[in-house]
Amino acid sequence: MTPVRFEADHAATWDEFDAQLKLARQGKAVDGALLAARYRRVCENLALARSRDYPMHLVARLEALAQEAHELIYRRQDYGLRRLGTLLRHELPCAVRGQGRYVLWALALFGLPLLLSYLLAHHGPDFALRLMDAAQLRRYESMYADGKNALGRVREADGDWQMFGFYILNNVGIGFRCFGAGILAGVGSALVMVYNGLAIGAVAGHLTRVGLGHNFWPFVVTHSAFELTGIVLAGAAGLRIGVGWLAPGRMTRLDALRNAALAAVPLVYAAFFLLLVAAAFEAFWSSAAWIAPSVKYGVAALCWALVLGWLLLLGRGGSHAR
Amino acid sequence: MAFLLDLLIRFGIDLALVLLLGAWGRFGSGFIMIGVFSVEWLYPIVFELRKGGATPGKRALGLRVVMDTGLPVTPAASFIRNLLRVADFLPLAYGIGIVSLLLNRECKRLGDLAAGTLVVHARPVVLHDAPPVATPLAPGRPLHAREQAAILSWAGRAKRLTPARFEELARLAAPALPPESTPGRPRDLTAQLLGVAQWLMGRRP
Numbered sequence: 001m002t003p004v005r006f007e008a009d010h011a012a013t014w015d016e017f018d019a020q021l022k023l024a025r026q027g028k029a030v031d032g033a034l035l036a037a038r039y040r041r042v043c044e045n046l047a048l049a050r051s052r053d054y055p056m057h058l059v060a061r062l063e064a065l066a067q068e069a070h071e072l073i074y075r076r077q078d079y080g081l082r083r084l085g086t087l088l089r090h091e092l093p094c095a096v097r098g099q100g101r102y103v104l105w106a107l108a109l110f111g112l113p114l115l116l117s118y119l120l121a122h123h124g125p126d127f128a129l130r131l132m133d134a135a136q137l138r139r140y141e142s143m144y145a146d147g148k149n150a151l152g153r154v155r156e157a158d159g160d161w162q163m164f165g166f167y168i169l170n171n172v173g174i175g176f177r178c179f180g181a182g183i184l185a186g187v188g189s190a191l192v193m194v195y196n197g198l199a200i201g202a203v204a205g206h207l208t209r210v211g212l213g214h215n216f217w218p219f220v221v222t223h224s225a226f227e228l229t230g231i232v233l234a235g236a237a238g239l240r241i242g243v244g245w246l247a248p249g250r251m252t253r254l255d256a257l258r259n260a261a262l263a264a265v266p267l268v269y270a271a272f273f274l275l276l277v278a279a280a281f282e283a284f285w286s287s288a289a290w291i292a293p294s295v296k297y298g299v300a301a302l303c304w305a306l307v308l309g310w311l312l313l314l315g316r317g318g319s320h321a322r
Numbered sequence: 323m324a325f326l327l328d329l330l331i332r333f334g335i336d337l338a339l340v341l342l343l344g345a346w347g348r349f350g351s352g353f354i355m356i357g358v359f360s361v362e363w364l365y366p367i368v369f370e371l372r373k374g375g376a377t378p379g380k381r382a383l384g385l386r387v388v389m390d391t392g393l394p395v396t397p398a399a400s401f402i403r404n405l406l407r408v409a410d411f412l413p414l415a416y417g418i419g420i421v422s423l424l425l426n427r428e429c430k431r432l433g434d435l436a437a438g439t440l441v442v443h444a445r446p447v448v449l450h451d452a453p454p455v456a457t458p459l460a461p462g463r464p465l466h467a468r469e470q471a472a473i474l475s476w477a478g479r480a481k482r483l484t485p486a487r488f489e490e491l492a493r494l495a496a497p498a499l500p501p502e503s504t505p506g507r508p509r510d511l512t513a514q515l516l517g518v519a520q521w522l523m524g525r526r527p
Binding site: 001002004005025053054055056057060063064067070071074075160161162163164165166168169172173176177179180181182183184188241254257258260261262264265268269 | 474522
């Protein structure tokens, strides 16, 4: 068949297809079955045109049509609340358990320095001063001091909103950076984890040692359920991606990197979600001084149970048909 | 360039947020910080997941982000490529990112490598048109498929090449032209080969 004949036979279909694609691009309703049938026909034409060395302008036109339709047909469309629901209820906990090894490593990298520096700072004043300068420590002391200016006073509502914004900008940013730095062989994430563990432990130990624990612990105990877990998960995601290409197994490093990144993303989603919740708690609940510490401890226990239950129990059994 | 445009747009949004909400005191400043967070982290993700597959800066320059397979970018891939920007930025001013761009053929930064995405020009470049009109002319001998393809793609570039270069290329195909005694053969070499191209397209005198 000659190119002229080929074009004469099929040009009508191509024109109709083009028009239909234009409509679909504008978001108007089109006959899906017809579109799919025409798409298959155009792909077939493209394959023929290529194998028969038809002139370039014909091949180029068919390529453009096929590409445009390809994008339209295979576009992801399930961005609904339903999708978010399955993600939260099922996929994220499963993914976190699936990467359990990395989560444990991240937990160790974060938890051990935290514990160590807590004990050391609690034991004597030297350690905290080695890690931070005295002005910083004094600022922390005044934040949790008894009295009007300290955190945990009865704040105006607008102050809560301000802190909410700050926690989101700051904490979620730290979480994201912790993940992003992981691609540098996991070293970046590990550093962030160890450093944050040391700093948090030192502050907690120091404040407890100087006798401000009764202000500090009720403040942090609730949102730490979400925040510390979130940081650990972000760190685990970073480690996953770094170790992924360091130890690629039987894949090429590039493929290993891609797989690792894909496996790490649910952990980032989970960390993002947890850090958002943490920011809300930290801004609106932790700072509410009118709530008795015993209530806060009770709620905190519930929150820790919720977070751990979510990650350990939810989504087990019954693989949902997706 | 697209990056600079996006930077400007983001800075503009930040500034607008500060001007609009700044008057609301601490309540407003909370929202400003949420806004700054969104602009810093979520801006590229949100725009890449929309239909155009590009941030406003990229779109203005005719670029878009696709998966390696040519499909629209998936949420996971967009998250990966934009969060790994952190690593690309190190040690300063996108140092690692630039080294990575120079080291691989597809000009990908680390984020693109890990996400399996590709930044492409959105519109295809059209170099070939339909062969210009000419009286069909039978070639002097049967032509191989490759020879046919070469003559056709030469003819498709009639509008883009200078006449001199076009003629020069036509001379290479002289052995395929019909003998001088053929009736109706034009004198001009280019016209002859265009005639052959029309013949190969399937037109007959």
